[in-house]
Every structure is written in structure tokens, then in C-alpha cells.
Amino acid sequence: MSQYDVAIIGSGPGGYVAAIRCAQLGMKTAIIEKYSTLGGTCLNVGCIPSKALLSSSHHYEEATKHFEDHGIEIPGEVKVNLEKMIARKQSVVDQTTGGIDFLMKKNKIDVYQGVGSFKDATHITIKGEKEEEIEAKNTIIATGSKPSSLPFINIDKERIITSTEALKLKEVPKHLIIIGGGVIGLELGQVYKRLGAEVTVVEYMDRILPTMDAGLSKELNKVFKKAKCNMMVSHKVQSVERNGDEVVVKAENKKGEVVEFKGDYCLVSVGRRPYTDGLNAEAAGVKLNDRGQVEVNEHLQTSASNIYAIGDVIKGAMLAHKAEEEGVFVAETLAGQKPHIDYNLIPGVVYTWPEVAAVGKTEEELKEAGTKYKVGQFPFRALGRARASGDIDGFVKILADETTDEVLGVHMIGARCADLIAEAVTAMEFRASAEDISRMSHAHPTFAEAVKEAALAATEDRALHV
Ligand code: FAD
Ligand code: NAD
Numbered sequence: 268m269s270q271y272d273v274a275i276i277g278s279g280p281g282g283y284v285a286a287i288r289c290a291q292l293g294m295k296t297a298i299i300e301k302y303s304t305l306g307g308t309c310l311n312v313g314c315i316p317s318k319a320l321l322s323s324s325h326h327y328e329e330a331t332k333h334f335e336d337h338g339i340e341i342p343g344e345v346k347v348n349l350e351k352m353i354a355r356k357q358s359v360v361d362q363t364t365g366g367i368d369f370l371m372k373k374n375k376i377d378v379y380q381g382v383g384s385f386k387d388a389t390h391i392t393i394k395g396e397k398e399e400e401i402e403a404k405n406t407i408i409a410t411g412s413k414p415s416s417l418p419f420i421n422i423d424k425e426r427i428i429t430s431t432e433a434l435k436l437k438e439v440p441k442h443l444i445i446i447g448g449g450v451i452g453l454e455l456g457q458v459y460k461r462l463g464a465e466v467t468v469v470e471y472m473d474r475i476l477p478t479m480d481a482g483l484s485k486e487l488n489k490v491f492k493k494a495k496c497n498m499m500v501s502h503k504v505q506s507v508e509r510n511g512d513e514v515v516v517k518a519e520n521k522k523g524e525v526v527e528f529k530g531d532y533c534l535v536s537v538g539r540r541p542y543t544d545g546l547n548a549e550a551a552g553v554k555l556n557d558r559g560q561v562e563v564n565e566h567l568q569t570s571a572s573n574i575y576a577i578g579d580v581i582k583g584a585m586l587a588h589k590a591e592e593e594g595v596f597v598a599e600t601l602a603g604q605k606p607h608i609d610y611n612l613i614p615g616v617v618y619t620w621p622e623v624a625a626v627g628k629t630e631e632e633l634k635e636a637g638t639k640y641k642v643g644q645f646p647f648r649a650l651g652r653a654r655a656s657g658d659i660d661g662f663v664k665i666l667a668d669e670t671t672d673e674v675l676g677v678h679m680i681g682a683r684c685a686d687l688i689a690e691a692v693t694a695m696e697f698r699a700s701a702e703d704i705s706r707m708s709h710a711h712p713t714f715a716e717a718v719k720e721a722a723l724a725a726t727e728d729r730a731l732h733v
Contacts, residue, residue: 274403279307281578282409285594643725
């Protein structure tokens, strides 16, 4: 039986990054993945394929709606070849997952394909083409998550679908009804809207992206409405029925009336649930909480002292980079180091266009905590760079402590915000004040100038270009 210092169950961004860091730190490492490709949800059916389709559909929208403004004329009709677009997405996924195979080899990590199941706290059975058993001094559970649903919905994976199916549709829906105005609903809703579908977003809360700063929800809602998406907030879905090729969704509005939506596809994107099926956690003494998450302490250690858990399967934001940080954290803990993660500084990004990005506290959270704060906001439309490219929607908002000027939160919506948020994370990591940011030179003309201007506005209400 092969013996390891550490075995990792699950090869998503949490698991594979943990494996690389363990190997770098000199541990004999194994990784177990039930699917034939490595990379987990993120690389196979999450971050990477969704961004590939967002990019392709963005190009199409540019060609059909904006090229003309730039003096570019396309003789004849611009058409979507969905089959080719989906095939390109798959080739991006294949290249990326292939890259993980390479990294495993390079770092001398043994890869086992099959379902990993605890026999006890130090032995794992792997059921793949053959059945094997390995012994591991320590184990990291990185089994991730699966789409969740509502009790009355039957996901048939044909017309009533999750994000996994929405990433490989064979036709552009005529009318896509989306249940849940969160990250998945908005990203994939925008993809199919651009490709020609009518899109209806049915959201239970009174705004889309309900956990983000309300200013961002409002601005993105405006953009979606301008694109003629039907944005039905404060609607509680009650039933989803399929009749042949038609899907009927009924929801109750604020007045208690039942509203009916008819479409040909329904995407259910109401969140994801931690995934521990087949893991046999009890055999190792690993406890789950009442939400089905693996329970961990501040060292990400489970109720079994040699077993740790990371990523979507534990509490916290379900984000690839959060899982990665936790993978590194556990590897370094096992190596006797004293790593640290500041969860307040894990940024959140929605890859719609304009992009939405945030780090730190929202205005709603600061109000709730009774913290006195100042706001500096700057619109992209006031920037030369934004006008030059034609991407003028959105703003950067900086929230700083009223007394100390320390930056407490940064919320932005606009072109390239997914990348711009890194400046805010860096500033907050070093506990910068708004004035610190405002005194740093930002190249001109760039979208990043909006960050400097928002910082100026927060410092002394002295933005230069509004
Ligand atoms: P996962 O990536 O879920 O990996 C877990 C792996 O464990 C899977 O491969 C699974 O097969 C395997 N496994 C489970 N049980 C066993 C077992 N018993 N034995 C062996 N293997 C097992 N996050 C972002 O930060 N940015 C994005 O842009 C983004 N976009 C997304 C888009 C979509 C459509 C979706 C669905 C998610 C997106 N996410 C995004 C979220 C991101 O994918 C997850 O947060 C991330 O993948 C979690 O990583 P993980 O390592 O915890 O788990
Ligand atoms: P989500 O939590 O982002 O959004 C779910 C939405 O569904 C919420 O707005 C919620 O209020 C709504 N909802 C819940 N019950 C409902 C009901 N009965 N009727 C109508 N609306 C209802 O979840 P998601 O969009 O499914 O994404 C799952 C996870 O994947 C998220 O945690 C997210 O972090 C991750 N993800 C991240 C990215 C990214 O980082 N860009 C992209 C996609 C997914």
C-alpha cells in the first residue's frame, strides 16, 4: 500500500493548489479526483468555461452593436455559430486542465482517478477503474460543491438546467428564464442575451447581487434593463413545470399575486451546496454541520486532528481564489509555518460587462456596525480612457473611515474592474488611507485613474475631473 505525508481529495483550485504547495514544501503528496480531468468545478464547468463564453459573446456584441461607432463596417450579416463557440470553450478548458496534469507531474504528485472514501482517519479507498487503498498521515478534503435547487424543481438537464448544462447548450434559447439573480444567473444570462435570447431574471430578494454593495446592484440592474432583460426582483418562485419544449415558471410578487413566465429553457441558479457524497466522512471522525459543510476550526482542521478541509466544502465565500488561499494555508500549516488569511480581503468579482468587483465592507455592513465612514465616488464616463474605448458605464466607490481615513471597502462597476480591484486589495492589505491611494501616480489615460479620483473624492472631496 502506498504511503503519503498528505493525500488530497478533490482536484479543484483548492485541492490542486494545496497539492503543489505541499510538494514544494517537501511532502510526499497524492491527489484523488473522481473525474478523468483535473481542475474541479472551476476549470471544467465553472470559472474558465463561463469566462470563455462571456468573452466570445462579448466579441459578438461588439461586432453587432459597437463596431459601427468605431467606423468599422462589416459587409453582410454577423452570425453566431454556437457549436463552434462551445467547441472553442471546450478547447480552452482542455488546455487549462491539461496544464494541471503537467503541474502534477512537474511537482511529482501522484494522481489517483476514482472516488476517494475514508476507511478510517489514515486510510482512503479509491474506487475508480480498479479499487486501491492508500495510507496518508494527513488528508485535505477539497471536494467542493454542486448546484443546489429548490425542493419543488425537477432539474431534467434538458430544459430545466443548471450552469453545467447552460455551458454546453446546442441552441440559443428563445426565452431563457433564470431563477436567481446572483453571479451565475447574471453572467450566463448576459451570455445568452448577447447571443439573441430573451432573458428574464426572477430574483427572490429586492435586488440582484443581494450580498454586494447596493450601489453595484442598482447600476448593474440598470445595464441589464437597458439591454432589455426582464428583471423581476422581489419574486418568490413557487413552481417550475415543463410541458414538452415549454417551461412555465410561477412566482409570487410583493403584492401576493402569482405571475407566470413562459420560456423554452429555465436556468436554476439559486446557489451551490457543499459536496461530500461518497466521502464516508463519519468513518474518519469528520463532522459536518447542519448545512452539510465540513466543520473546521481556525486552522481549517476538522474534528479529526489530522484531517483538514478547504474551499467550497467549508464555510465562507464559494470562490476559486478563496479555495486556493486555503490550500496554501493548510499546506504551510502542515509544514509547521504560521500562515494567515484575511477573509475580509478576498475580492468578489462578477464578470459581466461592465464588470463588478468589490473588496472589504459594503455601505450596508458599515451602517449595521455603526462605523462612521466617508464615501468617495467617481464615474468612469468622466475619464478620457473610458470615452476613447466607449466603455463609460459605472463608477468606483471608496469607503474610508471618517476619522482615520483608512480604506474600509472598495466597490466598483465598469470596464476592467475585475483587474482594477487588485489595487484596492493591495492598498487594504497594507492598511492604506484614501489619501495614500490619491497621492500615488496612476498612468494616464487608464481606467485605474478612476480609483485615484475616487480616493481623492473620499479624502477631501477634491476629485480633479468632475
Ligand atoms: P471544486 O472546484 O468544486 O472541486 C472539487 C473536486 O473534488 C471536483 O473535481 C470533484 O469531482 C472532486 N471530488 C468530490 N468528491 C470527491 C471524492 N469523494 N473523491 C474524489 N474526488 C472528489 N469562482 C471564482 O472565483 N471566479 C469565477 O469566475 C467563478 N465562476 C464560476 C462559474 C460557474 C458557472 C460556477 C459553477 C462556479 C464559479 N466559481 C467561480 C466558483 C468556483 O468554481 C468554486 O468556488 C471553486 O471551484 C471551488 O473550488 P474547490 O477546490 O473547493 O472545489
Ligand atoms: P448566488 O448565491 O450568487 O445567487 C443565488 C441567487 O438566487 C441569490 O440572489 C438568491 O437571493 C436567489 N434565490 C435564492 N432562492 C431563490 C428563489 N426561491 N427564487 C428566486 N431567487 C432565489 O449563487 P449562484 O449564482 O448560483 O452561484 C453559486 C456560487 O458560485 C456562488 O457562491 C458564487 O460565489 C460562485 N460563482 C462565482 C462566480 C464569480 O466569482 N464570478 C461566478 C459564478 C459562480
